[in-house]
Amino acid sequence: DQQVKQNSPSLSVQEGRISILNCDYTNSMFDYFLWYKKYPAEGPTFLISISSIKDKNEDGRFTVFLNKSAKHLSLHIVPSQPGDSAVYFCAARGNTGFQKLVFGTGTRLLVSP
Amino acid sequence: ETGVTQTPRHLVMGMTNKKSLKCEQHLGHNAMYWYKQSAKKPLELMFVYSLEERVENNSVPSRFSPECPNSSHLFLHLHTLQPEDSALYLCASSLQEGLEQYFGPGTRLTVT
Secondary structure, three states: OOOEEOOOOEEEEEOOOOEEEEEEEOOOOEEEEEEEEEOOOOOOEEEEEEEOOOOEEEEOOEEEEEEOOOOEEEEEEOOOOHHHOEEEEEEEEEOOOOOOEEEOOOEEEEEEO | OOOEEEEOOEEEEOOOOEEEEEEEEOOOOOEEEEEEEOOOOOOEEEEEEEOOEEEEEOOOOOOEEEEEEEOOEEEEEEEOOOHHHOEEEEEEEEOOOOOOOEEOOOEEEEEO
16 A cells, blocks of 8 residues: 555656646645655665645745645755756655654656756 | 765675665665665665664564664675565665655665
């Protein structure tokens, strides 16, 4: 049973446009959400996070939105750049017991010039 | 460069071999993790060490055996693996449990 789902395995966007990556979760006990970016032959790199007490967090070109009622998380990248082409994973942390991260399957973003 | 290194980067081993994966973090973190990433599957947490004590073992087969001799080093000892164990094995660390994790580049393991 997958608690964190990224239903789009891939996304193609033109340079300069907005990229929107989506993530849905099922566990209402998650209290912290993260996005990671992964290039081939490298480990995931932490990108941005958001606490469940907020609905938006912004860092430069990256903004994460959280809709708790819909159990939905999204990452907006604007403007998109070719160097943003990578696999993006969302992850969620539970707030009971051991606070491990649960990851989605990832979305491959391709930004074309 | 995330401050987490893993060796080897690639490993091919037979089902009767014994090998070890090594992870080292230079970040002063207190928690370290082993993950398995198989194709088209989410990252699977295997083991967690916090302050050198194992705090999580996600029903991992005994052919995988972790070792954490100190807060900077983590090993994954492998023996009598199966072909389905072929995957990317990622090490990560965090300042403490539940905070942002920093990943190493991974070891691509192929079991023949």
